[in-house]
Amino acid sequence: MPEPVVLVATMVAKPGQEELVEKTLTAAVPAVHAEPGCLRYALHRKAGTTGEFFMIEKWTSQEALGAHMKGAAMREVGVALAQALAGPPDVVFLDAVPAGDPDAGAV
Template sequence: MAEPVVLMATMVAEPGQEELVEKTLTAALAAVHAEPGCLRYALHRKAGTTGEFVVIEKWASQEALGAHTKGAAMREVGTALARALAAPPDMVFLDAIPVGDPDAGAV
């Protein structure tokens, strides 16, 4: 059985592009949630900011994540945000440390 993949993607909007970034990411959510292997794809904004966005993702496998990154929803997001982000998304992959309640202690 494949191991789930958990990551945190942080995106910073260029000044004046905050609304475009939020609307683009929000519009993609339904399509991403429907992708095979999507276990979690949750959009957040860094507290106290208007233009720093964080997506917490969990995929059933590396293959599912790979398909997601090459899929239609991410192609559309990439095209829409090509000039709206201050830098490429910062992707941080996480390894779970299974302790305590499996539901409360892991993403």
């Protein structure tokens, strides 16, 4: 069985585009949650800011993540946010370091 894929995608809105970015990302969440292999797709904002967003994701496999990236929801997000972000999303892949309770100690 493949290991789950965990990543954090950071997106920064251009000044004045914060509301568009938030609305676009929140609108995509239900569709992404319904995609095969989605274990977690959780939008967060940096505390005290209005324009720094973090998507915490967990997928059953690299293949599931790849299908997500090519899917309709991400195409729509890409079109809607093409001019609204300060730069491309910064994506960081994470490897769990097992420690303590398996449920509480990993995403």
